[in-house]
Amino acid sequence: MIDVFSKFKSGVYVVTTVIDGLKYGWTVSWVSKVSFKPPLVMISIGKNKKDHEKFEEAEVFAVNVMGENGIEVARHFGLSSGENVNNFKEIDFIELKTGSPVLKECVGAIDCKIVKTVDAGDHVVFIGEVLDSVSKDGESILFSNEIFP
Incomplete structure (x- = not known):
């Protein structure tokens, strides 16, 4: 089964949020559109991720779609981990409606409020x-073991 799962192609995304004024970010590869009306997306965060429990406190998030210029940021x-380091210290970003960081290096981002959480x-x-989105020039990249060994 793992061999087949490894053939599923996925992009590289940085999911960001703000909780009690503190900003957090995680690199993920499991993101999907769910619905056009209303516009819904799904993200999946591994329980083995640093600070994954922190994300469960979030009410909002942004999905930053990464391109070639964003590999190092991803x-x-x-x-890095928001609890252990200020992982936004040297990162340029803007904020849309929710206040979740939208990274300068992304090729696009969507700003969301959480409507459902599922233990999976x-x-x-x-x-x-x-709730909002921004699109920039550039193409998204696919996750690979060469980029993230």
Whole structure:
């Protein structure tokens, strides 16, 4: 089964949120559209991620779609943790409606409020209603073991 799962292609995303004024970010690869009306998306965060419990306190999030120029930023959020370090210290971002960080290096982002949370084995699935979005020039990248060894 793992061999087949590894053939599923997925992008590289940095999911960000703000909780009690503190900003958090995680690199993830499991993101999907769920509905057009209302506009809904799904993100899945592994329970093995640093600070994954913190995300369960969130009410909002942004999905930052990463392109070639964002690989190092995606690596940064894949290795750092909001509880242990200020992982936004040297990261440029803007905020949309929810206050969740939208990264300068992303090629697009959606700003969401969480409408449902589902415990799903070794992951937690969050469904968010899209409140705002931004699109920039550039193409998204696919997750690979070469980029994230």
